[in-house]
Amino acid sequence: xxxRISGPGxxxxxxxxxxxxxxxxxxxxxxxxxxxxxxxxxxxxxxxPRTESTAPAAPPASPDAAAYRRWGIDKPLAAPPAPPSAKxxxxxxxxAAPKVIRxxxxxxxxxxxxxxxxxxxxxxxxxxxxxxxLPFTMFLTDDIARAGAGYxxxxxxxxxxxxxxxxxxxxSHPNLRTLSADAQRREICGxxxxxxxxxxxxxxxxxxxxxxxxxxxxxxxxxxxxKALLLWEATMxxxxxxxxxxxxxxxxxxxxxxxxxxxxxxxxxxxxMVANMxxxxxxxxxxxxxxxxxx
Numbered sequence: 001x002x003x004r005i006s007g008p009g010x011x012x013x014x015x016x017x018x019x020x021x022x023x024x025x026x027x028x029x030x031x032x033x034x035x036x037x038x039x040x041x042x043x044x045x046x047x048x049p050r051t052e053s054t055a056p057a058a059p060p061a062s063p064d065a066a067a068y069r070r071w072g073i074d075k076p077l078a079a080p081p082a083p084p085s086a087k088x089x090x091x092x093x094x095x096a097a098p099k100v101i102r103x104x105x106x107x108x109x110x111x112x113x114x115x116x117x118x119x120x121x122x123x124x125x126x127x128x129x130x131x132x133x134l135p136f137t138m139f140l141t142d143d144i145a146r147a148g149a150g151y152x153x154x155x156x157x158x159x160x161x162x163x164x165x166x167x168x169x170x171x172s173h174p175n176l177r178t179l180s181a182d183a184q185r186r187e188i189c190g191x192x193x194x195x196x197x198x199x200x201x202x203x204x205x206x207x208x209x210x211x212x213x214x215x216x217x218x219x220x221x222x223x224x225x226x227k228a229l230l231l232w233e234a235t236m237x238x239x240x241x242x243x244x245x246x247x248x249x250x251x252x253x254x255x256x257x258x259x260x261x262x263x264x265x266x267x268x269x270x271x272x273m274v275a276n277m278x279x280x281x282x283x284x285x286x287x288x289x290x291x292x293x294x295x
Contacts, residue, residue, distance in 0.1 A: 067131040072275050076132075077282055081108050083293035089204065089227040097218040098206065101295060102231040102244075104252035110289035111253045111281060112137065114230065116169060116207065118145035120261040121153040122270045129157055129164075132278075135290040139169040139207040139230070142194050151198060165292055167205040168192055168226065176208050181216040188217070189224040205230055205295065228295050232256035236277050238268050249284050254291070 068076050084106070088099055104112065113136035128134070138154055145151055151166075158164050170176070170187040171194070179187070192202045202225040208217055211231050221229060234241045234249060236257035243249070257277065262269055281288060 063131060063133045070131060071128055071271065073132075073278055073282075075282075077278065078287040080110050080135075080287050080289035083289070087293070088295050092227050094225075095222055097222045098226045098229045100213075100218075100229045100231065101254070103233045103250070103254060104291070104294045106252040106294065108289070109251055109286045111234070111249055111251075111255055111286050112291040112294070113255050113257065113277075113288055114139060114207070114232065114291070116256065116258050117141050117173070118154065118259050119147070120259040120264075120270055121149045122259075122261060125259075125270050125274070126153070126156045128271045128274065129159060133160070133163075134274075134278075135159075135288055136164050137205065137230075137291045138164060138166045139205070140166060140195075141169045141173045141209070142171045142191050144173065163290060165203065165205070166195065166199070167203040167207070167230075168195065169207050170209055173209045175210055175212050176217050177212045177214050181220065184216050185220040185223070188220045188226070192224045192226070202226075204228065205292075207231070230254060230291075230295075236273065238265050238273055239276050240280050241277065249281065249286050251286075252294075255281075 063076050065075055068074070088101060088104070092099065113134070115136055116139045118138075118140045129136070138157065140151075140154060145154060154166055158166070168188065168191045171190045172187065174183075174187060176184050176187065188206065196202045204225070204227040206221050206226040206228070207230045213229060218229065232255065233244045233253040234255045235243075236255060241249070241255065243253075255277070257274070260270060260273070265273055278288075
C-alpha cells in the first residue's frame with residue numbers, strides 16, 4: 001500500500017466525479033480528463049538528469065509589473081517563501097509504492113499549478129510563462145504530446161534553470177482501474193521509457209488519467225521509478241476554479257489545469273484561462289510555488 005499525503009484515494013469525491021462525467025467539455029474542465037487521443041486528464045513527461053524535478057531550480061529573476069500588465073494582470077504575484085529543507089519523497093526506497101499526494105502539507109499561502117495532457121500547443125503560452133517566470137509542473141500523455149509540434153513545444157516551457165518539469169501521464173490516457181496489472185505497467189513504464197530516452201532520466205512524478213488508480217497502479221508506478229502519484233484539490237475552469245472541499249483555496253492545494261485551446265474553452269485562449277487563474281489565486285491572498293521543491 002502507498003503512503004498517502006493529505007487526501008483520500010481513488011474513491012474520493014473528486015476522483016469519482018472525474019471518472020463519472022461524460023461530456024467532453026465537462027470532462028476537460030471539471031475532472032481534468034478527457035478520453036481518447038485528442039485530450040486527457042493529465043499529462044506526463046520528464047526532465048533530463050541535469051533537469052530532474054528532484055534538483056532545485058535556479059531561482060528566476062522576479063517578473064516586473066509591466067510583464068503582468070501585458071497579460072492583463074494588474075500586478076505580479078508575491079514571491080514564494082523559501083522551500084522546506086526536506087521533501088515529501090525524501091527517504092523513499094527504490095521500487096517502493098509512490099506516495100499519493102493530493103495536497104502538500106504546508107502553512108505557507110502557496111498553491112501549485114499543474115498542466116495535463118498536451119493537446120494545445122499555443123506559442124503565446126510559451127511567451128506568457130517566460131514573461132511571468134511562472135512555475136508549474138507538466139504531466140504529458142505520449143500520444144497527445146507527440147501530435148503537432150510535439151515534445152519540442154513542452155521543452156520550451158521548462159523555463160530558466162529548467163524550472164518546470166515534464167512528468168508521466170501514461171502512453172495513451174486510459175482509465176487505469178479498468179486495466180490488468182500488466183497493461184497498467186505497459187502504460188506507465190512505457191511512458192517512463194519514452195521520457196527517459198528524450199531527457200536522459202525517468203520522471204519521479206506521475207498522475208493517473210481521471211485521477212483513477214488502484215493497488216496495481218501503485219505497484220507498477222513504484223517499479224518504474226515513480227516517487228509520487230499526484231492528484232489535486234482545485235480544478236481550473238474557464239473563468240475561475242472549482243474546489244474539492246469548500247469554496248476557496250487552502251495552503252498547499254494542487255491546482256489541475258490542462259493544455260486546452262479555444263475549441264474546448266468556448267472561445268477562450270489558454271493564456272486568458274491562465275490569467276483568470278492567476279487573478280483568482282492572487283485575489284485569495286496566495287502565490288504560486290514550485291511543486292518539485294516540496295515533493
